Structures are given as C-alpha cells and as structure tokens.
Amino acid sequence: MRLRNPRVQLVIALAVILIALSVFSYSKIGLKQANVEPAVVTVPTSTHQDSPTTSEAPPTPPVETKNTYPSEQFDVVVIGSELEGLYLARAAADEGLKVKVLDPHKAFGGQILQSQMLFLDETRDDQGHLLVQGRAKELFDGFRNAKIRKLSEFSTYMDKLVKNIPVESGVILNDIEQINTPDSMHKVASIVYTTEKNEKKKITAGYWVDNSDYAALISRLDAKRLPGLEKFYGQKDIEYMSAGMMMKFTHVDWKKFSTTFNALKPEEKSKQFGGGSVNDSYAIGLSGMTKAYHPSNDRVFLRGLNAVNQRDGEVLINALLVYTVDPSKPESIQEAVTLGNKETASILGHFRKTLPGWEHAELGELPTYPYVREYNHYEMDYVLKPSDLLSGAMFWDNVSIGGYPLDLQGTSANKWGIEMGRPDKYGMPLRSFLLKNYDNVIAAGKNVGSSAIAYGSTRIQPNTSLAAESIGVILGQLHGKQKLREITPEEMAKLQQYLAAHYQIKLTGVTGTNKISGWNEDEIRKLDSGEITYPSYVKTRKKPAVK
Numbered sequence: 001m002r003l004r005n006p007r008v009q010l011v012i013a014l015a016v017i018l019i020a021l022s023v024f025s026y027s028k029i030g031l032k033q034a035n036v037e038p039a040v041v042t043v044p045t046s047t048h049q050d051s052p053t054t055s056e057a058p059p060t061p062p063v064e065t066k067n068t069y070p071s072e073q074f075d076v077v078v079i080g081s082e083l084e085g086l087y088l089a090r091a092a093a094d095e096g097l098k099v100k101v102l103d104p105h106k107a108f109g110g111q112i113l114q115s116q117m118l119f120l121d122e123t124r125d126d127q128g129h130l131l132v133q134g135r136a137k138e139l140f141d142g143f144r145n146a147k148i149r150k151l152s153e154f155s156t157y158m159d160k161l162v163k164n165i166p167v168e169s170g171v172i173l174n175d176i177e178q179i180n181t182p183d184s185m186h187k188v189a190s191i192v193y194t195t196e197k198n199e200k201k202k203i204t205a206g207y208w209v210d211n212s213d214y215a216a217l218i219s220r221l222d223a224k225r226l227p228g229l230e231k232f233y234g235q236k237d238i239e240y241m242s243a244g245m246m247m248k249f250t251h252v253d254w255k256k257f258s259t260t261f262n263a264l265k266p267e268e269k270s271k272q273f274g275g276g277s278v279n280d281s282y283a284i285g286l287s288g289m290t291k292a293y294h295p296s297n298d299r300v301f302l303r304g305l306n307a308v309n310q311r312d313g314e315v316l317i318n319a320l321l322v323y324t325v326d327p328s329k330p331e332s333i334q335e336a337v338t339l340g341n342k343e344t345a346s347i348l349g350h351f352r353k354t355l356p357g358w359e360h361a362e363l364g365e366l367p368t369y370p371y372v373r374e375y376n377h378y379e380m381d382y383v384l385k386p387s388d389l390l391s392g393a394m395f396w397d398n399v400s401i402g403g404y405p406l407d408l409q410g411t412s413a414n415k416w417g418i419e420m421g422r423p424d425k426y427g428m429p430l431r432s433f434l435l436k437n438y439d440n441v442i443a444a445g446k447n448v449g450s451s452a453i454a455y456g457s458t459r460i461q462p463n464t465s466l467a468a469e470s471i472g473v474i475l476g477q478l479h480g481k482q483k484l485r486e487i488t489p490e491e492m493a494k495l496q497q498y499l500a501a502h503y504q505i506k507l508t509g510v511t512g513t514n515k516i517s518g519w520n521e522d523e524i525r526k527l528d529s530g531e532i533t534y535p536s537y538v539k540t541r542k543k544p545a546v547k
Helices: 006-034 083-094 136-144 151-161 254-263 266-273 287-291 330-354 386-390 461-478 489-503 521-529 534-540
Strands: 071-079 099-103 167-169 172-180 186-194 200-210 243-250 282-285 300-302 305-311 314-322 398-402 426-429 441-443
Touching: 071 083, 071 461, 083 099, 083 151, 083 200, 083 461, 099 200, 136 151, 136 461, 243 330, 254 282, 266 287, 300 330, 314 330, 386 521, 398 461, 426 461, 461 489
Parallel strands: 071 099, 071 200, 099 167, 200 441
Antiparallel strands: 172 186, 186 200, 243 314, 282 305, 300 314, 305 314, 398 426
C-alpha cells in the first residue's frame, strides 16, 4: 500500500537517512580499527554463561617478564682472590685486556690476607739457585729481606696487583650458562651471580679462571675428579692434606731466642729442642720441642716449626695442622678456625715454658680462615705426574719452571705426612692449566692439573704464580684472535721469547736433572701410583743388569 500522507513520508525519509548515517559511521570506525596491528594475546577460552558482551573491554593480559639482569662483559673473569690467579689478572690487564675478579669469599686476599699464611716457601734447584721468576720475585725477595713480613705489607703488595681491576667480594655464583662449540667442546658463556648487596648481575667473558681454594667454578662444571690422597692411603672417604691455622705471637725476644739456641752444642740442641735451626729471620724444625706438646684432641697436631720473625717482637708460625677439613663446606671451615685458634692459646703456654725469649709472649691477631692446602684435583689437558717432576721433564708449552720436594702434608691417616722425592727442577705446561673438554676455562693456583702425589710440589706458590702470569701475558698477546688450545709449538716459542724479553721470564733452554734415568716402565708406573716412595726406594734399588 502506498503512503500518501506527506507527514508520514517525511518521518520515513528521516528514519532512512539516520539509518544510512549510522551504517556509514560504523563502517569508518571498523576500517580505522582494521588498520591497527593487533597485539598477540593468549587468553584462556571461557564457557562461563556470564561472559562479558562484546561491548565490554577484555581484561588486561598478564605481562610475561624475563630475567633482565644488569649485564657486563669482560675478556677475562677470575673467580677467587688467591695470590696466584691475581698474577694472571694483573698480566692480562697490563696487556690490554678487560679483567674482573669475582670472589666467592666475603673478604679479599685468600690464604695470604685472610689465612695470614705469610710464611713463603721459595723454590730452588739442587744447586740452590732461586727458581722464582716474574712479578712474584718482588714479593719473595721482599720476604727474604724482611721488607715484606707483616700483614699490612702483604696487603699493600696485593693491592698493587689489583690496581684498577674491579673486584667484587662475597658473590654467589647462581646460574652458569654453558654451550657446546662446533668442535664438541663445552664453553662457559655467562654467569648470573648475586652480589653482597643481594643484587643479581649477569657477566660474560672470553675466558674464565678458577682461582678459588675450593674449585668454586670447576666443581660445578662437567669436570672429572682425579683420585686423591685417599687412594694413596687406602681410605674409603675423600680426605685432603691437613689445613693449617697460622699462629701469631707478640712480645717475643727473637734476639734472645736465636742467641741462646745457637750458643748450644749440637747434642744440646738435639736433646732440648730436637735439632732444627734458628737465625735472624727463621726458626725451622725444633720438632722435639713440638712433640712434647700434647694436643687437646685428635683433629689438631703441632708439627715442626716454620716460624718467621716479623720484626718488633712479632712472630708468625706455620706448624699447627687441622685434619679432615673440607674447604667447600662453610661449617667445616668455621669448625677448623674454632679448633685451631683454641689450640693456639694452649700452645702459647708450652712455648713460654720451653723457648728462650718467649717468656712474655702473647697471642697476636689470629686468622679468621684456615690455610687450605688442597681440594679436589680435576682433569686438565695434561696431568703432571711424579715421574714428570723427578725426571726434570720440560714441555714445548712451558708456562712455568717449577721445583720443590713432593711434600705431602699430614692427613688423619699419616699425621706427620711424607716426602715422596726431591726434584731438581721441571717444566709446567700450559695444558696443565686448561680444563679438559672446556673451550675457555683456566685453572689457577691450587687447581693445577696434577696428580695428588705430584701436587706435593706443584702446589707451591712460585710454581703456579709464574704459570698464571705467563698465561695472562699470552692471553693478552692473543687478544681473542686465537684460542689457547690452538697455539702451535712454533707460535709458543715466539710467545716464550716475548715473555723473556718483556717480563724476564725464562721458560726455555732450561734443563732439569733426570733422577729416574734408567728406570723401567713398571718402576715409573709404581712411582706415579705411589707404590714406590722415591727417597727410600733409591737407597735399595737394584740397577738392571747390562746385557
């Protein structure tokens, strides 16, 4: 039916216009929205009857957060602040590399500053020639000449080693990111760690150096532990060489001590003190006097003296052993400190009664950390053996020239310890400091690649300090252009020449006396396994008949 009323027609026309305008406006809005790239949001599907209508705004999706820690990048990161690895840090920094030290211990300085192990053992060959080289020579010369004897003097020396090198102490290593290289090696890519202020950081590096006394990094990697002294002594449980608690005394009249001792006849020295020697700087041995002391329990033991006159009536002694200490366990460390310092107070009374010049001696500042001699040994590219040391072996990739008796300090199984032989001098190869199957992990100090028996000698500071400094220089010369493992003998010879010319470090043209010349394979095998104790064996060894 046709509508003829003009008013009705007008109403209808207006309605049509309004509808058309609404459709047009809606289309524009829709097109504008279509030009915006939608956010990808995963929203859980809901079948709830009260779901919001399309006119309601959807809920804000949760934001997915990632661990974005403050990040830093270095060429070399050294884990731990033991003296030996600091030489690597210093050398690498001097050669232009960016270096940082992360110390798991709350206080800097390791066995030198925290354990107060300030009695330094020099390395010399059979002719008495000093083997100490490199930057460590300044320290050892200063010690011998009584210029570096006190804790403050050692502290000043170590501060110079880390000058302008950032050091963070009290860190906790949280996550260690490892990747595999194309040549089927492992590689440490980064470490997330917590600072002493409880802040998390991420650090990356070209090389990582384990310079701690409990293998803080290596022990968390896919590294193979080598047999320890427990195998040598036939023990079921793992045990390390005894830890030491350094004993500090004040108000000692050293001049009276030395003069009175040296005025005695040899037989009187032997009867009263058990022999030994005392001069202006050192008191060595006097084991008869120490044997007369009865410790309070089986875990502590007073052996012969290694005492140093620190001047001004102050004396430091390395002679008190604490057995069955595990440096990886804080509770074991604290127990050793408590046992050792308590025993030191009792030993003071014994010294007052038996040593001339000690009548008014008092306890000095006692250490808060034990001197840790040993932890686990891990497989490196090359593991040094007793036969290497006693044969005077030299290697094409020498980074140190070592020396010192194979001195196995006491354990609960053998409280006095044992000497397994005296090398003349020997080489220490770069390969003994490269963690096996890892592309960029270096061992320093106590982590040297060495069998438990050879470790009696390789552990001595000048040996591994020189190796660390040499490696630091080599890293600087390579400057990331080449891996340590890729160095050829020809390239190594040039690097050794550079070390000699610029650092006065001599690693080639050195010959060590072969003290096992003529030994057969079975004898060498038994020497390396500990079945042969060199000092006693050579006295009775029958030379094979000449055919």
